[in-house]
Structures are given as structure tokens and as C-alpha cells.
Amino acid sequence: MSGDETVAAGPHRVRWARRHPRATVVLSVIAVILLLVVVDGVRRVAEGEAELATDPAFYASPSPSPTAEPGTVIRSEEIASAPAGSTAWRVLYASRDLAGAEITVSGVVIVPNSPAPSDGRTVVAWAxxxxxxxxxxxxxxxxxxFEYIAGMHELLxxxxxxxxxxxxGLGVDEASSYLLAVPESNSVLDMVRAAHSIEDAQISERFVLWGHSQGGQAALFAAERAAAYAPELTLEGVAVAAPAADLTTLMSDDIDDISGVTIASYAIPAYTAAYADRFGEDAIQAILTPAGAAATxxxxxxxxxxxxxxxHAIAGPLVGGYVTSNPATTEPWQTMLRENSAGGAPITVPVFVAQGQADELVAPTATDAYVEQLCTQKTDVTFHRLPDVDHGFAAYAALPELLPWLVELEAGTPKGNCP
Incomplete structure (x- = not known):
């Protein structure tokens, strides 16, 4: 009989506990931790429900819109449902769209309640x-x-x-930026600026970028553009999991399945609004079949x-009949997808890349090709292939490799593995 079976065996548990007092203490600690997790979860749900009632007023974009520098905090409030041992704020801040016009964006800032270093905390900018x-x-x-922040507890x-x-476009009533690299990356960098201006957060100018999938695209572009767009900040490195780095390949690979139809339905309105002045709305939307146009x-x-x-109920019947041709080989989509694919400018800080080998959305071969491009550009790349990991789990599966890399990054000793 194993130790676990003995613990659960009624009267035998007492005799086992007497022979293993240290194990009894460990089990007691685990039980207390589990109880605290449950209690904290109940607290966060209750407080989260209360906060939802105030959301509409908080997320209303100021009218008239103030003229503010990128990263300026427009509105902030502390979040009562912050994870145990941390303090968090919901924030509205100024950013810029593809054309350089001022927009308002929302986000959250979280800091541990432990004392900050004398020079402030390093920020992980999550995309x-x-x-x-x-x-x-x-x-x-x-x-x-905080549900979708991969590694939040470990990072705190x-x-x-x-x-x-x-x-x-998410949270605040602005045009969607879906897979539009410039406004996405602007919002990531301006979120760091906004966090830095929250005095109680005690944040330094140092930051690391961390993104998954769409967020991988945003993080990589932010890394390419950080020095020019936010020169007052100090970028230490960028980490991505299953990044949507090459949109041309992504669209070619996926347009004939339900994921590709869904992605395209999000991207087409965003690209139409952003590029209509340059290419014309009709030319951009000509890629859609009549059924696709009606459903988008x-x-x-x-x-x-x-x-x-x-x-899926809408997209399923459109598989194979959503677009008239492959956007990756049809103008103006070919140009737009190329302009929003990473790799157009070198990244001068260390890069961490993780890719699940069972990913059916971002093909492992596409990430292999992007890493090869980074290596050709002499970027310091640490690349991890994750066996049997699918797309949705990639960021979480990468954490055992990411956390040591962050330690090496802080010490200035990341070990790249380019050929």
C-alpha cells in the first residue's frame, strides 16, 4: 500500500501520522494553502461581481478627448479582487493608432505587496x-x-x-486593432508608461515583453519599435509563445478551417477601418464571398x-466559402499582412521563443522559420520546442523554461541557442 493510500485509510491514518510527523506537517500546510486558495477565489468572484456594476462608467472614453502624451493615465482605480498578496489597478491611458491619432486604451497593473527594490520593480508587459x-x-x-495572464502568480x-x-478597441469604444501590429505594440509600450506613472506601484523604467499568439505579434513588434517609440524605457528582453509572427503564413495555413474563418472575421473589419484611406474599403472587402460579407x-x-x-455555428458553414481567394496572395491583403508580420526590423535584446509541437493554429514550421530569421539577424535567441503541446497551452507550458531565462536575463547571462 502506498503512502497516499495509507493516509486515506481511516484508522490507519493516525498510526501513519505518528510515524511520519514531518509529513503530517507538510500535509497540514498543503491543506491550509488549498483552503486559502478557495477562500481567495470566493472573495475575488464576489468582489469581481461588485466591480462589474461600475465598469460602464469607468470605461467610458472622456469626451471631449483630452490631448495627452502617449502613456498618460486618464483614469485609474484600485481593483478589490486583486490576487492575494498583490495590489492591482484598472487603468485608462492615452495611446496612438496606426495613423498616429490619439486613442484611449484600457488595461490593468498588478504589483506584489512585498517591498520594491530601491530602484523600483521591473515590469513584465503582458500581451x-x-x-x-x-x-x-x-x-x-x-x-x-487577471484570468489570461500566463504566469501571473509566478511573476509576482x-x-x-x-x-x-x-x-x-477592447474595453474602450475605439476602432479594433486586431492583428494590427503598430497600434497593438503602441498600446503595450504605453501600458508600461502608464504603469510607471502610478506612484504606489513603485515601478522602474526596466521592462520585459511577454506575449502569446496574437500577443506574440504585439510583443515582437513592441521589441522592434521600443527604442524609437519609447526611448525613455529600458527594454531588457522579449519572450513569446506560439507567436503570430508571420501573418502571411498564418492566413495561408488557416483560412480553410474554422479557426482561420474566425481570425479573418476579426481582422477584416479592423484592417478595413485602418487601411480604407490607403486602399479603399471596397478593395479590402472584395476578398469576401457574399456569404462571408453577410456573416462577418x-x-x-x-x-x-x-x-x-x-x-462556430456561424463560421462552420463558411469553411471553404468565406473568402474568394487566399488573402496571403491577393492584394491589398498581401501587402497588409506583410506589413503586420514581425521581422521587418532587427531586435537588439535577447529573445525567448517557445512553440508547441502539437499546435494546429500557429504551425511549428512557421515559428522555426521566424527563429531562423532572428538568428540570421544576429539576435540572441533562446528557442524551446514543446513536445505534445497545443496552441492554447503554449504560454503555460513555456513557464518552466521562461522563469529561469528571466533570471539569466536579469543577470545579463541568457544563453542563446542559435546554430
Whole structure:
């Protein structure tokens, strides 16, 4: 009989405990921790429900819109449902869209309650994977506004602050930025600026970028553009999991399945609004079949994960009949996808890349090719292939490799593995 079976064996448990007093203490500690987790979960749900009632007023974009520098905090409030041992704020801040016009973006800032270093906390700027393209799909609007931050507890335990943008168009009534690299990356960098201006957060100018899927695209572009866009900040490194780095390949690989139809339904309205002045609305939307054009608005209004059944009910019948041709080889989409794919500028800080080998959305071969491109550009890359890991789990599966890499990064000794 194993130790676990003995513990559960009624009267035998007492005799086992007497022979193993240290194990009894460990089991007691685990039981207390589990109880605290349950209690904290109940508290966060109750407080999260109370906060939802105040969300509409908080997320209302100021009118008239003030003229503010990128990263300026427009509005902030402390979040009562912050994870145990941390303090968090919901924030509205100024950013810039593709054309350089001022927009308002939402996000959250989280810091551990442990004392900050004398020079302030390093920030991990989290760029989340796809949640949708409609306002209500913002992660910070969820009952648990921290749900999609991969590695949040581990990062807080290590003393990092976390700055997590919603991206433009999520949370606040602005045009969608779905897979639009410039406004997405602007919002990531401006979220770090906004976090730095919260005095009680005690945040330094140092930051690390961390993104998954759509967030991988945003993080990589932020790394390419940080020195020019936010020169007052100090970027130490960028980490991505299953990044949507090459949109041309992503669209070619996925357009004939339900995931590709969903992605395209989010991207087409965003690209139409952003590029209409340059290419014309009709030319951009000509890629759609009549059935695709009729269904796009309905799909774009639905959130991924929470409304998957509704999305699949619309997208399923359109598989193979959503677009008239492959966007990756059809103008103006070919140009737009190329411009929003990472790799156009070198990244001068260390890069961590993780890719699940069972990923059916971002093909492992696509990430292999992107890493090869980084290596060709002499970037310091640490690349981990994750066996049997699918797309949705990639960021979490990467944590055992990411956390030691962050330690090496702080020490200035990351060990790249380019050939």
C-alpha cells in the first residue's frame, strides 16, 4: 500500500501520522494553502461581481478627448479582487493608432505587496492572446480580469510588476486593432508608461515583453519599435509563445478551417477601418464571398472562448466559402499582412521563443522559420520546442523554461541557442 493510500485509510491514518510527523506537517500546510486558495477565489468572484456594476462608467472614453502624451493615465482605480498578496489597478491611458491619432486604451497593473527594490520593480508587459475584437471582449472586463495572464502568480512571487493592456478597441469604444501590429505594440509600450506613472506601484523604467499568439505579434513588434517609440524605457528582453509572427503564413495555413474563418472575421473589419484611406474599403472587402460579407459583422461581435459555440455555428458553414481567394496572395491583403508580420526590423535584446509541437493554429514550421530569421539577424535567441503541446497551452507550458531565462536575463547571462 502506498503512502497516499495509507493516509486515506481511516484508522490507519493516525498510526501513519505518528510515524511520519514531518509529513503530517507538510500535509497540514498543503491543506491550509488549498483552503486559502478557495477562500481567495470566493472573495475575488464576489468582489469581481461588485466591480462589474461600475465598469460602464469607468470605461467610458472622456469626451471631449483630452490631448495627452502617449502613456498618460486618464483614469485609474484600485481593483478589490486583486490576487492575494498583490495590489492591482484598472487603468485608462492615452495611446496612438496606426495613423498616429490619439486613442484611449484600457488595461490593468498588478504589483506584489512585498517591498520594491530601491530602484523600483521591473515590469513584465503582458500581451494577451486573442479574446475577440469587440469592446466587451477585453480581459480587464472579465469577472476575473487577471484570468489570461500566463504566469501571473509566478511573476509576482519573483517580485515583478505586471502591466497588461487590453489593446485598442477592447474595453474602450475605439476602432479594433486586431492583428494590427503598430497600434497593438503602441498600446503595450504605453501600458508600461502608464504603469510607471502610478506612484504606489513603485515601478522602474526596466521592462520585459511577454506575449502569446496574437500577443506574440504585439510583443515582437513592441521589441522592434521600443527604442524609437519609447526611448525613455529600458527594454531588457522579449519572450513569446506560439507567436503570430508571420501573418502571411498564418492566413495561408488557416483560412480553410474554422479557426482561420474566425481570425479573418476579426481582422477584416479592423484592417478595413485602418487601411480604407490607403486602399479603399471596397478593395479590402472584395476578398469576401457574399456569404462571408453577410456573416462577418455577426462573428466580429462575438468573444472567443466565452462564445465559441455561437462563433462556430456561424463560421462552420463558411469553411471553404468565406473568402474568394487566399488573402496571403491577393492584394491589398498581401501587402497588409506583410506589413503586420514581425521581422521587418532587427531586435537588439535577447529573445525567448517557445512553440508547441502539437499546435494546429500557429504551425511549428512557421515559428522555426521566424527563429531562423532572428538568428540570421544576429539576435540572441533562446528557442524551446514543446513536445505534445497545443496552441492554447503554449504560454503555460513555456513557464518552466521562461522563469529561469528571466533570471539569466536579469543577470545579463541568457544563453542563446542559435546554430
Amino acid at each position: 494577451h492572446p486573442t479574446t475577440g475584437a469587440a469592446m466587451e471582449c477585453a480581459p480587464s472586463l472579465g469577472l476575473d480580469p 512571487d519573483e517580485g515583478y510588476a505586471i502591466a497588461a493592456t487590453d489593446y485598442p 459583422a455577426d462573428m466580429a461581435a462575438l468573444c472567443l472562448l466565452t462564445e465559441n459555440e455561437k462563433i
